Amino acid sequence: MKTLGESYVSRRNNKRNGFDQRRSGPPLEVFWNGDLKGILSDYAPDAVLFTPDGPLRGADAIRPLFQAMIAEFGKPGAAFSMKQYFVEGDYAYILWTAETADNVYEVGTDTFVVRDGKIVAQSFTGKVTPKAEKHLHSGDKI
Secondary structure, three states: OEEOOOOOOOOOOOEEOOEEOOOOOOOHHHHHOOOHHHHHHOEEEEEEEEEOOEEEEOHHHHHHHHHHHHHHHOOOOOEEEEEEEEEEOOEEEEEEEEEOOOEEEEEEEEEEEEEOOEEEEEEEEEEEEEHHHHHHHOOOOO
């Protein structure tokens, strides 16, 4: 499992049918570096990010999600493991697991649609268990 302080190495350094992989495909490297502006620059102005809580449209709606994720994954001890990574033309899919000080991401998946080098659509879902919840299941009381 890679720690977030380690750079995720790009597998390819070229464009394949519009999917710019200079940042390991999806905007992973800029995420690890906490570069919110860099993350948002990978999205088209009217991009849609589908989450379990509903769709987010445009940078202003997407920004708070990534601010929270950068803060969470920026805490000491965070770890990430890429399980699968596929690119087919303008589409990409990643399957991953992670653990932060706050949560265990038993599984996470993201699917991306890219046009002209910008993400126009993304979906995310995962099985995320808050660590506080895990303690409650073991009989601890708050």
